Amino acid sequence: xxxxxxxxxxxxxxxxxxxxxxxxxxxxxxxxxxxxxxxxxxxxxxxxxxxxxxxxxxxxxxxxxxxxxxxxxxxxxxxxxxxxxxxxxxxxxxxxxxxxxxxxxxxxxxxxxxxxxxxxxxxxxxxxxxxxxxxxxxxxxxxxxxxxxxxxxxxxxxxxxxxxxxxxxxxxxxxxxxxxxxxxxxxxxxxxxxxxxxxxxxxxxxxxxxxxxxxxxxxxxxxxxxxxxxxxxxxxxxxxxxxxxxxxxxxxxxxxxxxxxxxxxxxxxxxxxxxxxxxxxxxxxxxxxxxxxxxxxxxxxxxxxxxxxxxxxxxxxxxxxxxxxxxxxxxxxxxxxxxxxxxxxxxxxxxxxxxxxxxxxxxxxxxxxxxxxxxxxxxxxxxxxxxxxxxxxxxxxxxxxxxxxxxxxxxxxxxxxxxxxxxxxxxxxxxxxxxxxxxxxxxxxxxxxxxxxxxxxxxxxxxxxxxxxxxxxxxxxxxxxxxxxxxxxxxxxxxxxxxxxxxxxxxxxxxxxxxxxxxxxxxxxxxxxxxxxxxxxxxxxxxxxxxxxxxxxxxxxxxxxxxxxxxxxxxxxxxxxxxxxxxxxxxxxxxxxxxxxxxxxxxxxxxxxxx
Amino acid sequence: xxxxxxxxxxxxxxxxxxxxxxxxxxxxxxxxxxxxxxxxxxxxxxxxxxxxxxxxxxxxxxxxxxxxxxxxxxxxxxxxxxxxxxxxxxxxxxxxxxxxxxxxxxxxxxxxxxxxxxxxxxxxxxxxxxxxxxxxxxxxxxxxxxxxxxxxxxxxxxxxxxxxxxxxxxxxxxxxxxxxxxxxxxxxxxxxxxxxxxxxxxxxxxxxxxxxxxxxxxxxxxxxxxxxxxxxxxxxxxxxxxxxxxxxxxxxxxxxxxxxxxxxxxxxxxxxxxxxxxxxxxxxxxxxxxxxxxxxxxxxxxxxxxxxxxxxxxxxxxxxxxxxxxxxxxxxxxxxxxxxxxxxxxxxxxxxxxxxxxxxxxxxxxxxxxxxxxx
Numbered sequence: 001x002x003x004x005x006x007x008x009x010x011x012x013x014x015x016x017x018x019x020x021x022x023x024x025x026x027x028x029x030x031x032x033x034x035x036x037x038x039x040x041x042x043x044x045x046x047x048x049x050x051x052x053x054x055x056x057x058x059x060x061x062x063x064x065x066x067x068x069x070x071x072x073x074x075x076x077x078x079x080x081x082x083x084x085x086x087x088x089x090x091x092x093x094x095x096x097x098x099x100x101x102x103x104x105x106x107x108x109x110x111x112x113x114x115x116x117x118x119x120x121x122x123x124x125x126x127x128x129x130x131x132x133x134x135x136x137x138x139x140x141x142x143x144x145x146x147x148x149x150x151x152x153x154x155x156x157x158x159x160x161x162x163x164x165x166x167x168x169x170x171x172x173x174x175x176x177x178x179x180x181x182x183x184x185x186x187x188x189x190x191x192x193x194x195x196x197x198x199x200x201x202x203x204x205x206x207x208x209x210x211x212x213x214x215x216x217x218x219x220x221x222x223x224x225x226x227x228x229x230x231x232x233x234x235x236x237x238x239x240x241x242x243x244x245x246x247x248x249x250x251x252x253x254x255x256x257x258x259x260x261x262x263x264x265x266x267x268x269x270x271x272x273x274x275x276x277x278x279x280x281x282x283x284x285x286x287x288x289x290x291x292x293x294x295x296x297x298x299x300x301x302x303x304x305x306x307x308x309x310x311x312x313x314x315x316x317x318x319x320x321x322x323x324x325x326x327x328x329x330x331x332x333x334x335x336x337x338x339x340x341x342x343x344x345x346x347x348x349x350x351x352x353x354x355x356x357x358x359x360x361x362x363x364x365x366x367x368x369x370x371x372x373x374x375x376x377x378x379x380x381x382x383x384x385x386x387x388x389x390x391x392x393x394x395x396x397x398x399x400x401x402x403x404x405x406x407x408x409x410x411x412x413x414x415x416x417x418x419x420x421x422x423x424x425x426x427x428x429x430x431x432x433x434x435x436x437x438x439x440x441x442x443x444x445x446x447x448x449x450x451x452x453x454x455x456x457x458x459x460x461x462x463x464x465x466x467x468x469x470x471x472x473x474x475x476x477x478x479x480x481x482x483x484x485x486x487x488x489x490x491x492x493x494x495x496x497x498x499x500x501x502x503x504x505x506x507x508x509x510x511x512x513x514x515x516x517x518x519x520x521x522x523x524x525x526x527x528x529x530x531x532x533x534x535x536x537x538x539x540x541x542x543x544x545x546x547x548x549x550x551x552x553x554x555x556x557x558x559x560x561x562x563x564x565x566x567x568x569x570x571x572x573x574x575x576x577x578x579x580x581x582x583x584x585x586x587x588x589x590x591x592x593x594x595x596x597x598x599x600x601x602x603x604x605x606x607x608x609x610x611x
Numbered sequence: 612x613x614x615x616x617x618x619x620x621x622x623x624x625x626x627x628x629x630x631x632x633x634x635x636x637x638x639x640x641x642x643x644x645x646x647x648x649x650x651x652x653x654x655x656x657x658x659x660x661x662x663x664x665x666x667x668x669x670x671x672x673x674x675x676x677x678x679x680x681x682x683x684x685x686x687x688x689x690x691x692x693x694x695x696x697x698x699x700x701x702x703x704x705x706x707x708x709x710x711x712x713x714x715x716x717x718x719x720x721x722x723x724x725x726x727x728x729x730x731x732x733x734x735x736x737x738x739x740x741x742x743x744x745x746x747x748x749x750x751x752x753x754x755x756x757x758x759x760x761x762x763x764x765x766x767x768x769x770x771x772x773x774x775x776x777x778x779x780x781x782x783x784x785x786x787x788x789x790x791x792x793x794x795x796x797x798x799x800x801x802x803x804x805x806x807x808x809x810x811x812x813x814x815x816x817x818x819x820x821x822x823x824x825x826x827x828x829x830x831x832x833x834x835x836x837x838x839x840x841x842x843x844x845x846x847x848x849x850x851x852x853x854x855x856x857x858x859x860x861x862x863x864x865x866x867x868x869x870x871x872x873x874x875x876x877x878x879x880x881x882x883x884x885x886x887x888x889x890x891x892x893x894x895x896x897x898x899x900x901x902x903x904x905x906x907x908x909x910x911x912x913x914x915x916x917x918x919x920x921x922x923x924x925x926x927x928x929x930x931x932x933x934x935x936x937x938x939x940x941x942x943x944x945x946x947x948x949x950x951x952x953x954x955x956x957x958x959x960x961x962x963x964x965x966x967x968x969x970x971x972x973x974x975x976x977x978x979x980x981x982x983x984x985x986x
Binding site (some may be wrong): 143148232323324327345348354355356358361362365435 | 662835865983
């Protein structure tokens with residue numbers, strides 16, 4: 001890293017890269033008329049594998065593409081990035097994120113699965129890691145099975161937690177005693193000393209140190225759960241980031257050079273995405289959910305009432321993991337989103353063919369509809385996992401009143417509340433590259449089932465990682481670019497919670513449209529799309545038993561966001577099931593056909609509506 | 612002229628091939644550079660540290676961890692057998708003593724006075740690595756393994772299951788479009804690597820397992836059949852550890868798809884020759900495909916010339932295969948490579964190419980949906 005810190009006011013040109021597993025994406029941000037704007041982008045294959053085996057080759061290739069497009073010379077004759085900017089040459093700062101080489105893979109351990117182990121997992125995920133396994137004293141495995149598992153895994157680092165400060169030391173030491181003889185082997189060969197972070201009971205730190213020998217690199221940081229009522233994940237996350245740079249990245253080809261170039265610590269890509277979402281939610285005082293669906297994994301990020309959570313669903317994705325989505329969701333659940341007949345035996349073969357040749361794209365409409373159906377289920381399952389993980393702390397004593405007598409909960413309930421959700425952001429191939437924006441919006445609404453009034457957006461060119469790391473060094477620039485260039489607003493979804501009989505009124509709406517007042521009514525089971533590209537104030541009056549945020553039957557007036565899709569008025573109820581029979585787990589083909597037509601999702605439905 | 616690169620699978624009559632065979636942890640290499648090895652010879656071996664059995668004696672004997680040292684009858688480094696007394700409590704006035712006898716065999720690795728836990732390490736576990744490729748050891752990686760080289764006929768498949776297996780090549784189908792059915796699996800195929808044509812059926816695979824066939828290679832299979840053979844729905848394409856009784860490899864893809872003529876002819880020309888097959892597949896960064904290696908003897912080396920490979924560039928006239936519906940499995944040649952993206956039937960915009968299919972029809976497909984077929 002360069003040592004000289006530049007005054008943020010003097011930063012006019014910012015170059016940022018994200019080194020992904022397959023592609024390195026570079027963006028250029030410039031100050032235009034006093035505002036920061038993303039101006040050019042370039043991409044090139046990532047070069048961590050042979051024959052180049054040097055990540056900086058891919059970085060330079062992506063940056064060169066920007067240089068060609070912008071006319072700004074960014075790379076000097078020695079093949080290094082030119083800094084600081086001087087006229088039409090160079091940039092003021094260069095920053096980067098990385099998930100190349102499989103990202104950061106961690107094993108975490110805690111004494112109790114639902115308490116310190118869950119906190120440790122949150123710390124690791126929040127830092128952008130893939131958690132390979134969670135070891136705890138009550139994970140229903142026998143000690144020798146746990147040891148066997150530790151031996152099989154090849155993590156990049158291990159995080160151990162357990163016990164509150166001043167509490168019993170025995171259990172966490174016992175955990176360390178299991179891990180030490182198992183000698184977890186790192187991915188990067190024999191010369192690499194396994195980094196182990198201890199973030200448990202401070203009184204046990206010395207005892208834990210005594211358990212490990214010199215074959216590991218042990219760091220002790222403040223307890224991530226000093227008292228049961230509070231998590232302190234910051235120090236553990238910082239230690240993960242530091243060790244990621246020192247150990248993991250230093251062993252990846254070319255990273256030492258890249259680290260030398262960057263003006264801010266290189267962050268794991270998901271950590272950076274979480275960072276920008278957190279910043280936005282904090283600045284705008286909103287609750288937000290972001291999703292990134294890739295070929296192998298799906299990341300879900302959420303910020304509710306200031307609490308950030310991230311989950312990685314390791315085997316839910318659209319190419320490498322498509323077969324796993326079908327196995328987990330089951331084909332009938334996927335096919336409920338397909339509005340025509342398909343042969344199951346043939347479909348199974350198609351899914352496997354996509355898995356073994358992951359780079360293919362749907363050529364026919366039939367193929368596209370099926371892939372988007374798979375995406376709905378992958379997103380639904382990933383969000384379900386996220387809700388189960390993003391919970392209040394378990395083990396916290398709660399003051400109760402007489403009113404709680406019939407609803408006592410022991411903690412651990414999800415903090416994800418779709419009614420409180422303000423902004424839902426989509427990214428990842430199947431969402432970003434859908435031929436029609438309305439398809440992206442429909443996938444989000446069907447999979448996440450937002451309630452009340454929710455803004456829908458997508459990350460235009462997957463810029464969130466770059467902006468996440470930029471937020472660390474220049475928050476203003478990151479926010480300005482996020483607002484103006486990163487997000488493409490799709491529009492707003494209005495969806496009351498509750499269920500009603502088909503044809504009965506679900507809610508009434510009224511707002512000031514561009515050509516005068518607009519008002520109408522949505523029936524139960526109905527969905528309607530109204531083009532709306534400007535922000536406006538909408539009034540929703542839900543029918544009895546339906547809630548849009550102020551309680552059942554109570555009206556809501558709120559400013560809503562217009563966008564490329566517009567206003568989706570969703571009277572299907574929550575959860576989305578058949579209005580004919582609430583006990584059914586799904587809806588009928590006819591109902592789906594009506595929704596597809598109403599949203600003008602596919603060309604045939606657009607035609608049928610226009611005729 | 613527009614060109615694009617599309618990776619294909621390697622299928623070649625003759626190739627000087629090297630395999631790297633290394634232990635998962637440091638050990639002993641038992642062959643020397645220059646040695647000739649057979650596919651099933653062991654080239655390196657080691658012992659993994661034995662399994663660990665943790666034992667909390669303090670809890671078991673209901674004594675504080677600090678008192679454990681006084682009760683122990685063994686110390687760190689001692690070997691223990693089943694039934695050996697490990698510790699005995701002091702009892703009350705010398706009576707009511709509780710003794711703990713070992714339930715496991717091993718060596719006491721550590722005793723914790725914090726938790727009262729003993730770690731007993733079992734006997735070392737042997738790990739061996741076979742040569743897999745019959746050939747010459749060209750390099751010894753000290754304490755790790757070897758690199759073996761040989762001239763082979765080489766066939767890479769698209770997907771497989773099961774680990775490494777060995778046997779002579781045995782043709783079961785007479786042409787690449789013939790499906791591999793139960794009737795074609797015969798008792799004399801025991802211990803061989805059977806070559807089918809198009810789709811292999813579930814019944815054929817089950818019969819092959821019952822006969823003791825070492826491996827099957829065919830053009831395709833139905834996923835529904837794979838599920839029945841495995842007993843579960845395969846979620847992620849990371850295979851190799853399945854224990855189904857043989858190794859399977861499909862060369863083209865899932866469904867009813869014929870083996871490429873060239874692959875079939877290559878395997879047919881090597882019928883009766885000893886081969887090694889691995890079904891191990893990993894479709895992730897650092898992709899691994901299943902493969903069959905058939906070493907060439909000295910006479911064959913004289914007869915078979917080295918294949919000349921194209922650089923893998925998509926160009927007019929280059930033979931390709933379409934790898935996605937609606938034309939999945941069709942073979943043809945590149946007829947045109949328009950440079951501007953076009954709108955597909957799905958509504959997406961993508962760069963495409965025109966393919967002149969073997970049927971004579973010319974179709975438009977996205978460039979992402981074809982793969983090169985090597986000449």
